[in-house]
Amino acid sequence: MTARPGIDTPDHRGRRGLxxxxxxxxxxxxxxxxxxxxxxxxxHVLRRTTFDYRRRDGRWETQQRETYDRGNGAAVLPYDTERGLVLLTRQFRYPAYVNDHPDGMLVEAAAGLLDQDDPLTAVxxxxxxxxxxxxxxxxxVFDAYMSPGSVTERLHFFAAPYTAAGRTGAGGGVEAEGEDIEVLEVPFAEALAMTRDGRVADGKTIMLLQWAALHGPFAPGGRAHGPFAPGAPARGPFASQCGV
Structure with missing residues (x-):
């Protein structure tokens, strides 16, 4: 029997038993x-799974689902309440470009796959x-399954303060991985407006900006008066897994 990479033997990423x-x-x-x-x-990995499912009326039926496994990820919204700013990115996203986005250049919160890191380290x-x-x-902030009908990814959401002195590098991503990222320092009110007029069309970024306005650092009363004050316990069903 021929050995199957990723199943019987390691594939190009060293994985087996996929x-x-x-x-x-x-x-x-x-x-x-x-x-x-x-x-x-x-x-990433695409699987077709066959399973028996018991419906609410008690009947069993056999179903098939395809799942796209790209691993889990983490996203972060850096904010500066003193200057009223947030840090975002702009980069080309071909999947959005091929699905009717005008130029594929999406404004987003910084994010990435966990790979072998925990969420805090990854962020x-x-x-x-x-x-x-x-x-x-x-x-x-919270955890969310971003496209649970087909994608297995669970995304861990974070926010953190930053200062002008904390801008210690140029950013831009890792060129060897094809990244070419523009760093945007945007007034929070403008960033929030961008979610309403379509300039921000990325789901994770919309979620973080709306959280920041409703419950986070730019909420009425300020961060120190809300449930996400410094030292407050982490929220969400997977909070303990984040090591917060």
Whole structure:
């Protein structure tokens, strides 16, 4: 039998057993996984899973779902309340460009995959690489599945203060990974307006900016009076996994 990269032997990223994801899941008695098929394994992994599902009326039926596994990620909104600013990025996103975005240049919060890091480490890494900034204390905002119908990714959301003195690098991302990122220092009121007029069309960024306006550093009463004050416990069902 021919060895199968990513299944029997390591693939180009050193992974193996990629067809095992989901097998043995038993947290939900109404779902029984029967088979997992690896259909594509580029940088990320596409699987087709067959499972039995018990409907609310008690009937069992067999279903198939494809899942796109790109790993989990983390995003951060750096803010400066003294100057009323937030740090964002602008970069080319081909998937948005091919799906009707005018030029594919999206304004976003800094973010990246966790890879082998925990969420806190990943956020500080991405802030340094993309924004050239050293962040202050991190606040864990919430976690969210961004496209749960097909994508497995869980995104950890953070916010953190920064200062002008914390801008210690040029940012721009990692050129060897194809990144070409413009750093934007934007008045918060303008950034929020951009979510309303379409200049910000990225989901994670809209969520962080609206949180900042409703409950975070730019909320009425200020950050020190809200549930996300320094030292407040992390929120969300996965907070303990973030090490906050």
């Amino acid at each position: 067809d095992r994801a989901g097998r043995g899941l038993d947290r939900n008695p109404d779902v029984v996984v029967q088979a997992v098929e690896l259909t594509s394994q580029g940088w 500080r890494r991405e802030a340094a690489e993309e924004l050239g900034v050293t962040l202050g204390p991190l606040t864990h």
